[in-house]
Amino acid sequence: MASVPHIAVIGGGSTGIGIARDLAMRGLDVTLVEQGNLTHGTTGRMHGLLHSGGRYAVSDQASANECIEENKVLRDIASHCVEMTGGMFVKRPEDTEEYFEEKLEGCKACDIPAEVISGEEARAIEPHLARDIDKAITVPDGAIDPFRLVVANAASAEEHGARIETHSKVTDLVVEDDEVVGVEVEHQTGPDKKVRGTEGGTEQIRADYVVNATGAWAGRIGDMANVDIEVRPSKGVMTIMNIRQVDTVINRCRPKGDADIIVPHETTAILGTTDEEVDDPEDYPEEGWEVELMIDTLKELVPMLEEARTIRSFWGVRPLYEPPDVGSDDPTDITRDYFLLDHEERDDLHGMTSIVGGKFTTYRMMGEEISDHVCDQFGIDAECRTAEVPLPGSEDFSVLRDYMDEFGLRSPIGRRSVERLGSRAEDVLNTDGPNPTVCECEAVTRAEIKDAISQSGANLNAVRIRTRASMGNCQGGFCCNRMASELHGEFDEQITREAWDALLQERWKGQRHALWGQQLSQAALNYALHATTQNRDNDPADGEPVDFAAFDSGPTPTGTSGQTGVVTDGGTRDGD
Amino acid sequence: MESAFEPTEPNTGEEFEPVDVFPDSDDFDLRPGSDSCYKCSTCDTNCPVAEVDDEFPGPKFQGPEQWRLKQSEDDYDIDDSVMDCSNCMRCDNACPAGVPLSQMHNTARGEYVSEQMDHLSIEYWRNRILSNYRTSAWLASKTPRLANFAMNLGPARWLMEKTMGVTKEREFPEFATETFREWWDKRGAAAGSKERAQAARRERGLPEDADKKVAYFHGCYSNYNTTEVGKAMVRVYEHFGYEVVVPEQGCSGTPMFANGMLEDARRHAEVNVSSMSDLVDQGYDAIASCTSCSMALRQEYPELFDIDGIDDLAANTFESIEYLRIHEDIREEIQAAEVSGELADEFAYHAPCHSRNQGLDRQAVELFRELDGAGIEDVGESCSGISGTYGWKAEKYEKSMKIGDEMFDHMEHAEGETGMTECPTCAMQMEHGTGYDIRHPLELVEAALVDGHAV
Numbered sequence A: 001m002a003s004v005p006h007i008a009v010i011g012g013g014s015t016g017i018g019i020a021r022d023l024a025m026r027g028l029d030v031t032l033v034e035q036g037n038l039t040h041g042t043t044g045r046m047h048g049l050l051h052s053g054g055r056y057a058v059s060d061q062a063s064a065n066e067c068i069e070e071n072k073v074l075r076d077i078a079s080h081c082v083e084m085t086g087g088m089f090v091k092r093p094e095d096t097e098e099y100f101e102e103k104l105e106g107c108k109a110c111d112i113p114a115e116v117i118s119g120e121e122a123r124a125i126e127p128h129l130a131r132d133i134d135k136a137i138t139v140p141d142g143a144i145d146p147f148r149l150v151v152a153n154a155a156s157a158e159e160h161g162a163r164i165e166t167h168s169k170v171t172d173l174v175v176e177d178d179e180v181v182g183v184e185v186e187h188q189t190g191p192d193k194k195v196r197g198t199e200g201g202t203e204q205i206r207a208d209y210v211v212n213a214t215g216a217w218a219g220r221i222g223d224m225a226n227v228d229i230e231v232r233p234s235k236g237v238m239t240i241m242n243i244r245q246v247d248t249v250i251n252r253c254r255p256k257g258d259a260d261i262i263v264p265h266e267t268t269a270i271l272g273t274t275d276e277e278v279d280d281p282e283d284y285p286e287e288g289w290e291v292e293l294m295i296d297t298l299k300e301l302v303p304m305l306e307e308a309r310t311i312r313s314f315w316g317v318r319p320l321y322e323p324p325d326v327g328s329d330d331p332t333d334i335t336r337d338y339f340l341l342d343h344e345e346r347d348d349l350h351g352m353t354s355i356v357g358g359k360f361t362t363y364r365m366m367g368e369e370i371s372d373h374v375c376d377q378f379g380i381d382a383e384c385r386t387a388e389v390p391l392p393g394s395e396d397f398s399v400l401r402d403y404m405d406e407f408g409l410r411s412p413i414g415r416r417s418v419e420r421l422g423s424r425a426e427d428v429l430n431t432d433g434p435n436p437t438v439c440e441c442e443a444v445t446r447a448e449i450k451d452a453i454s455q456s457g458a459n460l461n462a463v464r465i466r467t468r469a470s471m472g473n474c475q476g477g478f479c480c481n482r483m484a485s486e487l488h489g490e491f492d493e494q495i496t497r498e499a500w501d502a503l504l505q506e507r508w509k510g511q512r513h514a515l516w517g518q519q520l521s522q523a524a525l526n527y528a529l530h531a532t533t534q535n536r537d538n539d540p541a542d543g544e545p546v547d548f549a550a551f552d553s554g555p556t557p558t559g560t561s562g563q564t565g566v567v568t569d570g571g572t573r574d575g576d
Numbered sequence B: 001m002e003s004a005f006e007p008t009e010p011n012t013g014e015e016f017e018p019v020d021v022f023p024d025s026d027d028f029d030l031r032p033g034s035d036s037c038y039k040c041s042t043c044d045t046n047c048p049v050a051e052v053d054d055e056f057p058g059p060k061f062q063g064p065e066q067w068r069l070k071q072s073e074d075d076y077d078i079d080d081s082v083m084d085c086s087n088c089m090r091c092d093n094a095c096p097a098g099v100p101l102s103q104m105h106n107t108a109r110g111e112y113v114s115e116q117m118d119h120l121s122i123e124y125w126r127n128r129i130l131s132n133y134r135t136s137a138w139l140a141s142k143t144p145r146l147a148n149f150a151m152n153l154g155p156a157r158w159l160m161e162k163t164m165g166v167t168k169e170r171e172f173p174e175f176a177t178e179t180f181r182e183w184w185d186k187r188g189a190a191a192g193s194k195e196r197a198q199a200a201r202r203e204r205g206l207p208e209d210a211d212k213k214v215a216y217f218h219g220c221y222s223n224y225n226t227t228e229v230g231k232a233m234v235r236v237y238e239h240f241g242y243e244v245v246v247p248e249q250g251c252s253g254t255p256m257f258a259n260g261m262l263e264d265a266r267r268h269a270e271v272n273v274s275s276m277s278d279l280v281d282q283g284y285d286a287i288a289s290c291t292s293c294s295m296a297l298r299q300e301y302p303e304l305f306d307i308d309g310i311d312d313l314a315a316n317t318f319e320s321i322e323y324l325r326i327h328e329d330i331r332e333e334i335q336a337a338e339v340s341g342e343l344a345d346e347f348a349y350h351a352p353c354h355s356r357n358q359g360l361d362r363q364a365v366e367l368f369r370e371l372d373g374a375g376i377e378d379v380g381e382s383c384s385g386i387s388g389t390y391g392w393k394a395e396k397y398e399k400s401m402k403i404g405d406e407m408f409d410h411m412e413h414a415e416g417e418t419g420m421t422e423c424p425t426c427a428m429q430m431e432h433g434t435g436y437d438i439r440h441p442l443e444l445v446e447a448a449l450v451d452g453h454a455v
């Protein structure tokens, strides 16, 4: 092989993007294709826990070891995505003493720093903990923002020459003589799609090697080349609270069970989760009782959750895998470890490897292992540097906090902006023009929105995951229109309207699961506001081009919105 | 989960227990309070400071947004704009969802002052002196005539502005030559009051030992400056057959909350709660003649401090006219009365913001419109703009006058040329803006109902 090998990576979740960055940094030629936005899959619907390994310290020590190792690495290379909140395993009177001891021993065995504290000490750290918590084990759990992390990985991969194609679905594998030699890709058309890649149409991307990092979808890619990959998708619900009732990760110290963890995430707290096998990773029921279960069970740890405001709920699907000979019945028994499936060894199919299972926390380690494997195929001896080189945004971030005043922003707004932007803060926030706050709930200013638009084009859901704009308590009621108006100048009306509609649809999706009490008032207010000021009640003039005369003839029963089937990143299901 | 489905129950700040997150300080975790906010901005449109000051981010930011963005990490700063809030508490009243806005502002301000403000700065000491008005007033009352003369001397006022940042535009309030408490003691104190109350009961055909007793929280101003208000309170209450006692007391804390001096406020609150709640235990109700004092005792105390007896005191505190409207047929007596003399006048009445929060903004108008010999006209909903010590600060003076403009305007258009209000600092502002004399409703009740109010 004379020239640099070209590797095609399928899947823009944490696993795929980690592989792309690693291979690009080792000097390989990389193309990553993702059917939706980055984080369209499970990565965009996870809990945001940077595992210390404590959760696996009893049941799965191999995973626990990997977690603590990567936990340390990510604190370093991704400091602007990580908040070291610390965590604890709390024991209620009905939880067994034996398990508590096992947990402690397990942590020690895996070199996870763990200490026992009394119930009082735990409440001194987290005052809203239930009065009857006996004691707790502290561990170095943290919170991590998956969106920011994946975007930063993508930026780094691109800096090293990788091509990242979002909204590009692999429809087939190109197989010649039992060897995968490329992928058929369908690029989405439509103006609100990311503008950086090739727009519209199909493309055959030839590659010297293909990596299948499609998580819960891995079996479908396998099917394209007639190989079996038995991923067992298992769904889990997560419920987002309006505020952080806790500033520390709170785990329940008992063997396994639903609803046993609360993770402080940015301005919110996320309750989770369940573990239930589903047939189709894209089409499964989202049920009200699951949300109630979260609140009803976790209020045993933090009683105020019962009265607290819930802003939305979402579901994710674990790409669990177990070697065919294990045969667990219960998905909670399936290992959380990852597997590298070399199809040459396994199925006599050359040119492709799949990576399945694993966790977000260990994404980098998985990337390293698979990159080693790919390099081996070509006899390349290049060193992995992803554990040392900080991600864009995490270089020398600490000094910046001292200069926050210079951006002329009010205290919590500047503070939050800098936390999100990390070392990029100066470039992004030092603007000449006025810099009003666009999203008040999450303190996102125009400068940050503009910066996100420059990265993702007229795709407001992509802007959202980069900035958190519209993710606060009004759930976009007051800022979606402002975000859309930031597209003015660069994009025409039609594109802007589509991007705006897609954002509103996505915001509505998760809120449907929180329609009681305060969030119901919010939704009612948002509706009234959007109907009366933005014509969201589908006045007949809401066509294209706008038929202003139609305002006079009153509404017709058929509206243009009411679109269903949106997923977390605002794309439609199945990436189309 | 049923109880979470309670859309109509406003979040009064009682559903959640504020929690001491930072055990060594007075700070409460008020993040849960922002759960009720749905960003409607009604509070912003009702904020008098935001109306005149484009730089002020408004109560929505100051309260629910800032608290939600805050984290318990030590270096999560409070934005300095909280010092521009005048603590008029209008936002509290405006919010349809029951967000505990003023509690959020007060707590944030306390944190800002104790942790971020330079304790050697002139601003800090100026604010501290202004908010500890009681101490200055106590000093001045020792030599009231000299104080009145010296404080209002042109050069002295100029110097105060230059060195302390206290505006030279305002005249310092006049100190009474005899404080209310001195008068009270001379007059026979509690024992004297009991005799008079018993006489009044006999006259009214009530049993002599009727259970009618109140503890008067006079506040600083009616003790040192407008003693006629305190005297009117005592005479009016005795007229209705109440025994009055005047317990040991400090400042209510209102100016200290507004300046973020929560430590000072707590010291005074401890004195007040301890003496007043003892009396409440014995069956006394607490009465204040200043609406900010009653506001402090009934709302801010339990929101900000955790002192034994504080909730009982809060539940048994009333404003002076409010109490009589609840327990006495004062309306009928006023209807039957006719006022003559100095107070037979037309009044331009301003309802203080803090009276509005207690639902008392209509009481004076409703009462006096039926009084023969006097007329009363409400000058509208606007804020007077002084908000206690706020309008005394050189850098806030203009803002304060701009806020007051609407009220001044309405006062000029009202028929009367005498003002009326329950709040001593609103009275200062009203007088400053229009030159009118300003009276307290108790004075008019006294003139109407208490004959020959000599003793």
Ligand SMILES: Cc1cc2nc3c(=O)[nH]c(=O)nc-3n(C[C@H](O)[C@H](O)[C@H](O)COP(=O)(O)OP(=O)(O)OC[C@H]3O[C@@H](n4cnc5c(N)ncnc54)[C@H](O)[C@@H]3O)c2cc1C
Residues within 6 Å of the ligand: A010, A011, A012, A013, A014, A015, A016, A033, A034, A035, A036, A038, A039, A040, A041, A042, A043, A044, A045, A046, A047, A048, A049, A050, A051, A168, A169, A170, A171, A213, A214, A215, A216, A217, A234, A235, A236, A237, A238, A273, A315, A316, A317, A318, A319, A357, A358, A359, A360, A361, A362, A575
């Ligand atoms: C409820 C829940 C909570 C979790 N919480 C945590 C946690 O707190 N901490 C933690 O460390 N881990 C957690 N995990 C695990 C973690 O989220 C996943 O292991 C991880 O995100 C998987 O990433 P991935 O890239 O392998 O898969 P994905 O993120 O699903 O990525 C696969 C991508 O492939 C794309 N794709 C699929 N088919 C095609 C195609 N034909 N063409 C192009 N692209 C395609 C998909 O759109 C998708 O974006 C959680 C998982 C769940 C379900």
Ligand code: SF4
Residues within 6 Å of the ligand: B046, B047, B048, B049, B050, B058, B059, B062, B084, B085, B086, B087, B088, B089, B090, B091, B092, B101, B102, B105
């Ligand atoms: S207390 Fe008054 S000045 Fe302060 S924010 Fe509320 S309305 Fe504005």
Ligand code: SF4
Residues within 6 Å of the ligand: B036, B037, B038, B039, B040, B041, B042, B043, B044, B059, B060, B063, B064, B094, B095, B096, B097, B098, B099, B101
């Ligand atoms: S009035 Fe109340 S609900 Fe409306 S924005 Fe202000 S605090 Fe929030």
